[in-house]
Amino acid sequence: MSTTERLGDLLRELAPQVLGVLLRRYGGFEECEDAVQEALLAAVTQWPADGVPDRPRSWLVTVASRRLIDQVRSEQARRRREVTAAVRDVPVPGDEKPGDQDDTLALLFLCCHPALTPASQVALTLRAVGGLTTAEVARAFLVPEATMAPRISRAKQRIKTAGASFEMPPAQERAERLDAVLQVLYLIFNEGYTASSGPDLHRGELTTEAIRLTRMVHRSLPDDGEVAGLLALMLLTDARRAARTSPDGALVPMSEQDRSRWDAAMIEEGAALVTDAMSSSPLGPYQLQAAIAALHVQASRAEDTDWEQIRILYGILGRIAPNPMVTLNHAIALAMTRGPRTGLELLESLDGDPRVARHHRLYAVRAHLQELAGEHAAARENYRLAARLTTSLPEQRYLWGRAGRLDARTGEEHTSHE
Amino acid sequence: MKFLLNLYVNSATLPGEGLDHEEFLTAAGQTGELVSGHAFADPSISAAVRVRDGGMTVTEGPFLETADHVAGQYLVDCASRERAVELAALIPSGQVGGVEVRPLMDSAGMEM
Numbered sequence: 001m002s003t004t005e006r007l008g009d010l011l012r013e014l015a016p017q018v019l020g021v022l023l024r025r026y027g028g029f030e031e032c033e034d035a036v037q038e039a040l041l042a043a044v045t046q047w048p049a050d051g052v053p054d055r056p057r058s059w060l061v062t063v064a065s066r067r068l069i070d071q072v073r074s075e076q077a078r079r080r081r082e083v084t085a086a087v088r089d090v091p092v093p094g095d096e097k098p099g100d101q102d103d104t105l106a107l108l109f110l111c112c113h114p115a116l117t118p119a120s121q122v123a124l125t126l127r128a129v130g131g132l133t134t135a136e137v138a139r140a141f142l143v144p145e146a147t148m149a150p151r152i153s154r155a156k157q158r159i160k161t162a163g164a165s166f167e168m169p170p171a172q173e174r175a176e177r178l179d180a181v182l183q184v185l186y187l188i189f190n191e192g193y194t195a196s197s198g199p200d201l202h203r204g205e206l207t208t209e210a211i212r213l214t215r216m217v218h219r220s221l222p223d224d225g226e227v228a229g230l231l232a233l234m235l236l237t238d239a240r241r242a243a244r245t246s247p248d249g250a251l252v253p254m255s256e257q258d259r260s261r262w263d264a265a266m267i268e269e270g271a272a273l274v275t276d277a278m279s280s281s282p283l284g285p286y287q288l289q290a291a292i293a294a295l296h297v298q299a300s301r302a303e304d305t306d307w308e309q310i311r312i313l314y315g316i317l318g319r320i321a322p323n324p325m326v327t328l329n330h331a332i333a334l335a336m337t338r339g340p341r342t343g344l345e346l347l348e349s350l351d352g353d354p355r356v357a358r359h360h361r362l363y364a365v366r367a368h369l370q371e372l373a374g375e376h377a378a379a380r381e382n383y384r385l386a387a388r389l390t391t392s393l394p395e396q397r398y399l400w401g402r403a404g405r406l407d408a409r410t411g412e413e414h415t416s417h418e
Numbered sequence: 419m420k421f422l423l424n425l426y427v428n429s430a431t432l433p434g435e436g437l438d439h440e441e442f443l444t445a446a447g448q449t450g451e452l453v454s455g456h457a458f459a460d461p462s463i464s465a466a467v468r469v470r471d472g473g474m475t476v477t478e479g480p481f482l483e484t485a486d487h488v489a490g491q492y493l494v495d496c497a498s499r500e501r502a503v504e505l506a507a508l509i510p511s512g513q514v515g516g517v518e519v520r521p522l523m524d525s526a527g528m529e530m
Contacts, residue, residue, distance in 0.1 A: 119450070119497060142420075143453055143495050151450030194526035203526070244529045251529045364530060391419065394527035 007047060010056060011040050012212075015131025018060045020103025022068065023166040029110065030156040031068055033128050039064035040131060104129060105220040106168055108213075111155075112180045115162040120155035121184045122191075127152055129216075130209055140203050141191070178221075182230050182286065185214050189234050193241070194392075207238055225281025228273050229290045235270035236293035239263040251398045255302040267297050285321040288313050292329075307336035324356040328365045340373035360389035364399060371406065380406040420453070420495050421502040424518040425509065427489040429461070442508040446494055451505065453493040461487045486515050493522075 015036060022032040039060045053059040111125040126132045126140070138148035169177045192206030214231045221227050243257040274290040281287070292313050299305040311333035318326045327350055335343025347366055356362045367382035380403050387399035446452035464479030480487055496502050499521065506517040 117449070117497070123450075141495070143450075147450050147453050147495060149450070150448055154448060154450065191526075194528050240529075251527055253530050257529075361530075368530070390527075391521045391523050392527035393523050393525050395530070396523070398527075398530065 003048070007044070007052070010052070011043055011060075012131035012209075014057050014060055015040060016104040016107050016129045016216075017057060018064055019107060019128060020166075021061050022064055023107075024103075025065070026068060027166070029159055029164075029166065030153075031071060032064075033156065035064040035068035035071060036060070037127070037133065038067045041133070102168070102220060104216050106166055108181045108184075108217065109169055109177050110159060110164055110166055112177070112184045113159055113162060113164050114177075114180060115158045115164070116155050118184065118187060120151050120158070121180070122187055123148060123151045124155040125184055125213070126188065126206075126209065129213060132209075140206050142203065178224070178227075181217065182214075182226060185210050185217070186230060186234075186286075188213070189237075193237060207234075207241070210234060211238065223281065225277040226284040226286045228277035228281070229284060229287030232270040232274035232277065232290035233286055233293055235266045235273070236290060236297055239266035239270065239297055245394075249394065250401075251394045253398075254296060259300065262297060267294075270294060271298060283316070283320070285317060288317045288320075292317075305336075307333055311337050324350055324353055324359070325361065328356075328361055331365060331369065335369045335372060340369045343369045344373065358389060360386040360395070360399070362386075363389065364395075367399075367402065371402075376406050376409055419498065419502075420493060420522040420524070421499070422518075422520040422522060423492040423494060423502070423506050423509070424488045424520060425490045425492075425514040426486040426516050426518065427514050428486055429484075431489075439509055441510075442492070442505060445508055446492070446505055449496075451494045451496045451501075453495050455490065455492040457490040458488060489514065 018039065019032060019036045022036060023029065026032060042063050043056075043060060047053070047056075107129050108125065111128050112121045116124065123137050123141075126137045127134060132140075134149050134152055135145050137152075138145040141148065168174070188206050189210035192204050192208070192210060195203035195206070211231070211234050214227070214234060218224075218227050218231050239262050240254070240257060242263070243259070243261040244252055244254075246252055270290065271294045274287055274294055277287050278291060292310050295306050295310050295313075311330070314326060314330035314333050318330050327346065331343040331346040333343075334346055344366065347362070347369070350356050350362055363382045363386035367379045367386060370376075370379035370382060383399050383403035383406065387396050387403065390396050390399065443452065443455075461480035462478075464481075466477045466479045466481045468475050468477075494502060494505055496505065499519070502519045502521075506519050509517050511517075
């Protein structure tokens with residue numbers, strides 16, 4: 001790891017802690033967050049030349065506090081005197097105290113506040129908790145900085161308007177608010193994971209960032225089964241990253257991936273996490289998805305996959321968190337255990353469901369099961385339809401490829417009939 | 419997801435006539451959904467280029483002789499197709515004949 005990368009890691013680790021200290025001292029999320037960003041920028045320019053200070057966190061707190069005061073002064077804000085008074089009591093540098101992890105969690109709750117849109121929650125989380133600059137967040141989402149900046153400033157405005165404060169939500173709200181946090185972390189992960197096949201490396205780094213943030217939440221709430229489940233799901237999914245694309249960038253389906261390229265350490269950690277969570281906490285959707293992911297990656301060959309167990313888990317998942325994507329996966333598991341026709345029958349339950357009526361995955365799965373059932377002409381048509389419906393270039397390429405393979409085969413069928 | 423909003427106007431409309439999209443620009447700008455936008459010059463000064471068998475021909479545009487042509491476009495980055503349609507609806511149809519909401523391809527994808 002280069003010095004620059006180590007510096008970046010250190011700063012991102014410290015960012016939410018410094019913001020937590022400022023928020024507790026001065027309040028005012030928008031102003032504090034801006035001040036922390038400026039302190040981080042100051043560190044990036046000064047530390048490589050002057051060396052990392054002995055107490056980097058205190059350094060950042062001091063610089064951010066000064067920026068905050070400057071900002072308040074220059075604005076002649078009403079709160080000027082209060083803030084200046086508060087700063088007189090700035091504790092001596094180095095007052096490291098426990099509670100950093102709770103600060104991080106409270107910050108996540110604030111950034112994933114229900115008054116914000118998911119896009120704003122994601123952007124603000126990456127900036128305020130992840131310590132990324134607006135430019136970095138913009139680059140990760142392939143939009144100009146001028147597009148990303150309003151998402152962040154509007155999010156901060158909304159937090160202010162909603163009167164949300166930097167403290168843990170009341171106990172009765174906490175489960176719901178934690179769900180929102182986990183959803184945002186999963187969104188960030190998926191954005192990175194799906195992009196890691198393409199040329200968008202910056203976008204791919206979102207995966208690492210999502211795992212890092214989820215680890216922080218897991219450290220704060222080690223007994224929460226769903227937090228552990230989400231972390232496990234991310235690790236077990238990301239473990240396949242190196243094998244999921246061929247050297248020319250084409251997507252490789254899981255059954256054809258070179259399993260020796262899967263990350264064994266991540267698989268081991270993820271599997272241990274989910275096993276532990278499921279034995280000690282109430283069952284939840286992330287744990288179930290992680291358990292299914294574990295079954296997939298623990299088979300040494302695709303044909304050794306424990307589809308019966310996977311089918312049972314999708315059945316439970318469909319009951320506690322029903323959605324069309326779960327039904328699609330359940331249909332595949334049914335096809336693998338009870339035959340493709342049984343899977344296709346389950347798919348019929350999605351006919352007319354507006355949530356998937358135009359979704360390429362429905363047609364891709366139907367095509368796959370029809371192919372397994374030997375209905376090659378119908379399968380080819382559905383692969384083609386799916387290829388038209390997807391907006392993903394690598395998925396489209398994969399689907400055209402599957403249709404093309406069947407072209408060749410249905411051609412042979414015709415010949416054999418003649 | 420990214421969408422291109424193609425603004426169609428009738429060829430009889432004078433170029434640049436009433437391009438007041440304040441409501442759309444404010445809405446999409448404030449939410450951080452607007453990525454970029456272009457107003458097109460009149461199609462009568464465009465060129466159509468065709469390369470065939472190593473030979474190139476250049477003719478006066480537009481490429482398609484139709485009653486409606488694209489007079490401008492906006493690129494938005496938003497959560498869903500429904501949201502893109504909602505944004506397109508903020509562009510008054512008195513000024514444009516209609517708006518085509520066109521999803522863009524993405525280089526990201528999930529293995530199946």
